[in-house]
Amino acid sequence: MEQNEADVQCAKFERTIEAGIEPLIEVMEQLEAFCSTAGVPEPVTVQLNLVLEELATNAIKYGYGAGEQGQIGVCLTLNDGRASLTVTDDGNEFDPTVAPSPDIHSKLEERAIGGLGILLVMRMMDSVCYQRRDGTNVVAVSKTFAPLR
Amino acid sequence: MLDITCETRGEVLVAHLSGRIDAAASRAFEEQALAWVDAGTRNLVMDLSSISYISSAGLRVFLLIAKKLKEAEGSVKLCALTPAVNDVFEISGFSRLFSIYPTLDHVI
Numbered sequence: 106m107e108q109n110e111a112d113v114q115c116a117k118f119e120r121t122i123e124a125g126i127e128p129l130i131e132v133m134e135q136l137e138a139f140c141s142t143a144g145v146p147e148p149v150t151v152q153l154n155l156v157l158e159e160l161a162t163n164a165i166k167y168g169y170g171a172g173e174q175g176q177i178g179v180c181l182t183l184n185d186g187r188a189s190l191t192v193t194d195d196g197n198e199f200d201p202t203v204a205p206s207p208d209i210h211s212k213l214e215e216r217a218i219g220g221l222g223i224l225l226v227m228r229m230m231d232s233v234c235y236q237r238r239d240g241t242n243v244v245a246v247s248k249t250f251a252p253l254r
Numbered sequence: 255m256l257d258i259t260c261e262t263r264g265e266v267l268v269a270h271l272s273g274r275i276d277a278a279a280s281r282a283f284e285e286q287a288l289a290w291v292d293a294g295t296r297n298l299v300m301d302l303s304s305i306s307y308i309s310s311a312g313l314r315v316f317l318l319i320a321k322k323l324k325e326a327e328g329s330v331k332l333c334a335l336t337p338a339v340n341d342v343f344e345i346s347g348f349s350r351l352f353s354i355y356p357t358l359d360h361v362i
Contacts, residue, residue, distance in 0.1 A: 130278045151307055151338045158309045162277045209347030213324060218317055221346050222310035228345045 116143045116183045124168065124175030124194060129161050132179055143183050144253040152229045152248065153181065153190055159222035160192040160201070160244050168196020168242075186252050191245045199242055200235045201226060255279065258286055263362055266297045272304035275312030283312065287319040296328030301358050303334035308342050316348065333358050 118139045122128035133154050140150040161177050169175045178193035207220035227233055230246040237243070256279035257272045267290060275283060290298060298319070316332075323330050333355040335343060343349045355361045 126277050130276060133276070148337065148341075152341075154307070155309055155342070158277055158311075162309075162311065210350075213317075213320055213351055216317060216321075216351065218310070218314045221313055225310060225342060225345055229341075 115185070118179070118181040120179045122177050122179070124161075124165050124177050124196070126162070126165065129158065129165070129177070133157060136179070136181060139181070140183075145183065145188065146250055146253055149188065149248060149250045153188055156190060156226045156230060156246055157192060159226050161194070163199065163201070163222060164192075164194035164196045164242065168194055168199065187247060187249045189245065189247045191243060193241050193243050195241050198237050200237070201244060202233055202235045256283055258283070266299055266362065267295045268299045268301060268358070268362070270301045270304070274307040275305060275315070276307060276309050277311040280309075280311040280315050284315045284318065287315055288322070291319070291322045291326065291328075296323065296326055298323060298328070298330045299358070299361050300330065300332050301334055302332055302336065302339055303358075305336060305339050308339050310346070313342065313346055313348060316352070320352065329353070331355060331361050333361050 116139070118136060120132050120135065122132050136154055136157060137150055140153065141147075145153075157179060164175065164177060175194060175196050178191070180191045182189045201223045204220060204223045206224060207217060209224070226246065230248050232247045234245045235243070236245075255273045256275055259270045259272075261268050261270075269290075273279065320330050331353045334357055335354060340349075343352070343354070
């Protein structure tokens, strides 16, 4: 019984996928199932999945040259009401924390779509840290929540 | 996975969207949305009561359709946003960009 509770309080999800939309969607489904089993509230699960999608699609779209293969790493740890998600990619250097913010007050005609994904990441998480490490982009985000019992 | 069912109510096309509007689903959603405009739809209502997830890929399609319909002097209205969708619309400023109603009955 005590062992089970410890499992729920500290759990880890780790995957490496090919940089492509289909593998990404698959890993998002797995992440959702993992979070649900581990007692993460649904709104937080949705946010974590969204953050993963935004960071990974950015890498897939802009990180690699035509025909270039890439790999994306996903690691989520849950520890006593704190979710720490790290998304890594071996594509071109890109620091989302210094990317320009889109103008969200402009009129429809002038409204541009770029940058909204990063804005969602920055606003939904408690912290977002970026590191370029050995030719890899490492984005680590965290979010605290009240675990479901 | 995104399902779209349509019905016509007078001059208005009502699209009931159900599922997730993620990077994969947005491609088909964009094709469908552009097909509506090409086929002459000018007044579009999208019922989002069964959408559990939307990312920036989905927002892009909403922006695209709104611009197309504005050019064509048409309109797009959204209704029944779930909390997950509402969050994303608030952060991105889309709540101010679109006419949003609590339920489908409020629109029609």
